[in-house]
Amino acid sequence: MSDTEPDTSVLGKRDRNGKGDAHPAPDGNQDMGPPPVHNDTPEEDSDEDVGPMPMPENEAENGGVKKKRKVDGHLKIWKKQEVGIEFVKQYRAHTAPIVGVSASADGQLFASIAEDGTAKIFDIINFDLFNMIKLGFTPNACCWVHLKGEALGLLAVSEKGSGTIRLYDGRGGDTPMHTITHLHRSPVHLMSYSDRYDCVVSADEAGFVEYWQPLEPFELPRNGPGLWQFKSETDLYEFKKSKSVPTCITLSQDSSSFVSFSLPDRQIRIFNFLSGKMTRKYDESLAAIQEMQQAGTAVYKVEDMEFGRRLAAEKELELPGPDGKIPGAWINAVWDESGFFILYPTLLGIKVVNTVTNRVSRLLGKDETVRWMNLSLYQGAPAKRGFTTLAMAASANPLLAVKGARDPTLFCTGYKRQRFYMFTRNEPDALAAGAREARVLRDYPHHGGRHPHAPVPRAAPKAVENFIGHAKSGYFDGVIFHRVIPKFMIQTGDPLGDGTGGESIWGREFEDEFSDELKHDRPYTVSMANAGPNTNGSQFFITTNATPWLDKKHTIFGRVMSGLETVHAIENVKVNKADKPLEDIKIVNIDIE
Numbered sequence: 001m002s003d004t005e006p007d008t009s010v011l012g013k014r015d016r017n018g019k020g021d022a023h024p025a026p027d028g029n030q031d032m033g034p035p036p037v038h039n040d041t042p043e044e045d046s047d048e049d050v051g052p053m054p055m056p057e058n059e060a061e062n063g064g065v066k067k068k069r070k071v072d073g074h075l076k077i078w079k080k081q082e083v084g085i086e087f088v089k090q091y092r093a094h095t096a097p098i099v100g101v102s103a104s105a106d107g108q109l110f111a112s113i114a115e116d117g118t119a120k121i122f123d124i125i126n127f128d129l130f131n132m133i134k135l136g137f138t139p140n141a142c143c144w145v146h147l148k149g150e151a152l153g154l155l156a157v158s159e160k161g162s163g164t165i166r167l168y169d170g171r172g173g174d175t176p177m178h179t180i181t182h183l184h185r186s187p188v189h190l191m192s193y194s195d196r197y198d199c200v201v202s203a204d205e206a207g208f209v210e211y212w213q214p215l216e217p218f219e220l221p222r223n224g225p226g227l228w229q230f231k232s233e234t235d236l237y238e239f240k241k242s243k244s245v246p247t248c249i250t251l252s253q254d255s256s257s258f259v260s261f262s263l264p265d266r267q268i269r270i271f272n273f274l275s276g277k278m279t280r281k282y283d284e285s286l287a288a289i290q291e292m293q294q295a296g297t298a299v300y301k302v303e304d305m306e307f308g309r310r311l312a313a314e315k316e317l318e319l320p321g322p323d324g325k326i327p328g329a330w331i332n333a334v335w336d337e338s339g340f341f342i343l344y345p346t347l348l349g350i351k352v353v354n355t356v357t358n359r360v361s362r363l364l365g366k367d368e369t370v371r372w373m374n375l376s377l378y379q380g381a382p383a384k385r386g387f388t389t390l391a392m393a394a395s396a397n398p399l400l401a402v403k404g405a406r407d408p409t410l411f412c413t414g415y416k417r418q419r420f421y422m423f424t425r426n427e428p429d430a431l432a433a434g435a436r437e438a439r440v441l442r443d444y445p446h447h448g449g450r451h452p453h454a455p456v457p458r459a460a461p462k463a464v465e466n467f468i469g470h471a472k473s474g475y476f477d478g479v480i481f482h483r484v485i486p487k488f489m490i491q492t493g494d495p496l497g498d499g500t501g502g503e504s505i506w507g508r509e510f511e512d513e514f515s516d517e518l519k520h521d522r523p524y525t526v527s528m529a530n531a532g533p534n535t536n537g538s539q540f541f542i543t544t545n546a547t548p549w550l551d552k553k554h555t556i557f558g559r560v561m562s563g564l565e566t567v568h569a570i571e572n573v574k575v576n577k578a579d580k581p582l583e584d585i586k587i588v589n590i591d592i593e
Contacts, residue, residue, distance in 0.1 A: 054489055054529065054541055054550050071097040071323075073114050077127050080378060083407050083426060084562070087522045089127050090546050093120045097323075102155075104144035105195040109153050109170055113139040119157060121170050134174045135166075143191035144170070145200050145214040154214055156200065158188035163204060165191075167214065180218050183210050189329075190246060194255040194273065197224050201258060201273075203246050207239035211276075226274040234276025238269065248332035252339040259333045259342050263326070264318055268333060268344055270355060280355055284346055286314060299360045300348045313371055313415065314347050327415060330374045337379045343410065345372035350412065350423075364423050370414035372421075379408045419568050459515040463528055463536065463557035469505035470538055471590035481570055481585045483578075488547065490570050491529055492587065493539035498580075502538035509535045518556040520547040524567060526558030544571045 073094030078085045094114035101112045103124065110122040117138055121131035133155075140160040145167070146153055153170030154177075163184030166176035186206035193200050193214075199221050203209045213221045221227060228234050239246055244262040251258045257279065259270050270280035292298040293307055302310065317328035333344035341361065342353050349366035353359070365372055410423040470476055475495070482499050483491040494502045504510050511534040520527070520543060527550065529539040542560060543550075544567060560567060573581045 054491075054527070054543075054547065054554055073098055073116070075112055075120075077122075079127075080380070080407075080409070084424075085409075085422070087524075090522075091120075091122075091129055093129065094118060099139060099160075100142045102143045104146065104153065105193065106148040109144060111142055111144065111155055111170065113142045113157060115139075119155065119168070121153075121155075131171060133168055133170075136174070140187050141189050141191050143193050143200065145191075145193045147198055148195055156191055156214065158191065158202075160187055163188060165202070178216070178218070180212075183212055183218065184208060190249050192249045192251050192258065194251055196255040197221060197227070197273070199224070201249050201251070203239070203249055203260075205245055207243070207245050209236045209239065209246070209249075224274070228274065228276045231276070235271065235278040236276050238278055242267070247329050250332060250334055252335040253337050254339055256339060257335075259335065259344075261331050261333050261344060263328050263331075268342070268353075270342070280358070282353065284344075286311065286347075289347055298348065299351070300363050300366050302348065310347050310371070317371075317415065327373070330413070332374055334375050334377050336377060343375055343377060345375060345412070347371070350375065350410070364410065365412070365421075370412075370417060370421065372412045373415055374413045376411040377408070378411070379406070418572075419565070421565075459518050460513040460555050460557040462510050463513055463555045466504050466506075466510065466536070466538070467540070467557060468592055471592055473505075474589070475538065476587050477589050479587050480581075482580055483541075484571060484573060484575050484581055485579050486571050487545050489541045489543045489545075490567065491539065491541040493529070493537075495538070497584075499539070504537050509537055512536065513555045513557075514552050515556070520550045520554075520556065522546055524560035524564060525556055526560065527554040527556045530554060542567055544568065 073092065073096055075091045075093040075098065077088045077090070079088050093112055094116050096115035098112050098114045101110065103110050108124055110124050111119055112122075113119045113135070115138055117135050119133040119135060119139065119142065120129055121133070122129050135157060138160040140158045142155060142157045144153065145156045155168045155170045156165055157168060158165045163181065163186055165180040165183065165188055167178040167180070168176050183202065184204040186204040186208070188202050188204045190203040191200055192202075198213060198215075200212050200214055201209065202212070211220050211227075212218050220229075231237070239260075239262055242262070242265050244265040244267070246260040246262045249258055249260050251273070255273055257270055257272055259268065261268055261284075266283075266285045268280075268282040268284060269278055271277065272279050289298070290311070293302065317331070318326060321327055331345060333342050335342055340354060340356050342355055343364075344351055344353075348363060349368070350364040350372050351360050352362040352364065354361050407424060407426070412421045412423065413419075414421065476493065479492055479495055480497045481490050481492040482494055482497050483489075491499070494500070496502070512528075512530070523543050523545050525543045525547075527541055527543070528536045529541050530536050530553075536555060540557075541554075570581075570585055573583065573585065575581050
């Protein structure tokens with residue numbers, strides 16, 4: 001880079017007397033990029049209130065923040081830990097919105113399909129993208145349809161606009177192995193595979209449900225003991241009779257039953273897999289919910305005003321959104337591993353229903369303002385290894401107790417919320433209790449509290465010393481987040497509140513501390529803001545996305561360990577044209593543990 005070419009990764013400090021600009025200081029030590037220009041912005045929002053900060057990728061080229069689509073085809077991989085989850089990788093897998101994903105029965109393969117007409121195949125064990133299939137058509141749904149342990153990974157992909165289903169070798173090329181055209185006349189939007197019976201249950205947008213084996217002639221399995229032989233003997237025409245369409249078909253762990261939710265009748269139906277008969281039906285229609293609310297017989301009584309707000313939002317779920325899709329189509333129901341309980345989202349919260357006693361055992365998230373949509377339940381024990389003998393079980397060895405610990409987690413999405421949520425049995429403070437390194441607890445009164453992050457003193461000793469020194473002295477108390485850019489970062493640490501102030505504990509700027517081990521390869525990275533090389537003071541930022549272009553330009557000195565929802569709450573506040581929140585968000589205090 002020449003001396004005259006601006007560095008697109010940083011913005012320089014501005015003189016507070018209005019005479020400064022974005023050019024380097026006379027000594028040439030600061031290398032800064034041009035700030036965005038807003039000629040119609042009021043004085044308090046002018047770009048003179050710009051200080052050291054990281055720059056979004058490609059901002060220097062267009063003079064502003066690059067706006068991305070809300071649904072951009074990106075895929076993020078998280079790994080379940082002994083407690084909680086850990087971000088692993090992010091793939092820019094597709095150039096268009098992802099319309100379907102599927103994991104194989106053996107947990108080895110994962111596939112995603114998108115409107116760009118491609119399917120991407122991932123190795124789950126190694127978190128690796130290893131194959132791409134050009135479909136040549138717009139897909140609608142996908143499902144792995146091979147038995148556990150089979151060498152051939154068979155992927156079924158349905159076509160949008162027709163009832164055609166094609167079978168591909170997940171490790172092979174673009175040519176389908178088989179094309180199925182006789183099963184459905186309408187586009188297939190749901191497919192679920194039973195490894196126990198080697199059978200696929202598929203549903204189309206007209207409400208028809210079919211069973212078929214992923215082998216020629218692709219018909220009902222003939223060797224299934226007790227499996228129905230004539231569709232007229234089953235209740236699989238239930239959706240067609242009620243003029244509804246299922247939004248999910250979820251098999252229980254032993255494939256003995258499957259559960260579905262349907263629109264517009266909003267019914268939860270449970271079917272016996274072998275007989276095809278409906279064994280349970282729960283009415284979650286708006287009329288039924290309103291009747292129970294008025295009669296006071298609902299499982300949870302909501303205040304009338306809040307109920308009206310939820311009811312209005314509920315009606316939106318059946319209306320096409322800006323993309324032409326119906327939001328309610330993402331609502332699903334899931335089984336627990338015992339096969340006795342189902343979980344599904346409702347207007348009142350997430351219901352946990354005992355299908356044996358027909359009673360609601362628990363209502364999750366009932367006090368939250370989020371309308372829960374899509375659920376996924378994890379009940380495993382990731383730290384468990386080997387066998388547990390009787391002597392081991394009877395012992396009081398704390399190491400063995402930890403080894404067999406379970407952390408059941410319910411993952412949920414929310415309506416109009418660009419994040420996912422987790423319900424666990426652990427209190428928020430308990431999640432942070434097991435960390436070995438010191439943590440800093442930051443309080444944000446506007447967005448719900450404590451927010452720990454772990455410093456990395458070995459890699460950035462001066463940055464950590466500077467931060468802890470300021471924290472102990474109360475330097476950050478009352479300091480606002482003066483810059484917030486969605487999908488990029490949130491910045492604070494300036495006592496002046498405009499991005500132009502702040503100094504280190506030594507009263508001078510200090511040098512950068514870069515490490516090959518620490519990179520901006522994940523969100524929730526805590527780094528120093530600067531106005532060029534070796535210009536660190538007190539300002540710092542927290543990334544909300546992977547920002548690899550900031551590597552070796554900003555000193556990393558911490559990672560956010562928990563309270564991630566607080567970061568995103570700040571990220572999504574309303575800001576002015578200078579990216580400053582319209583309402584001040586302050587740090588109340590910082591505690592060092």
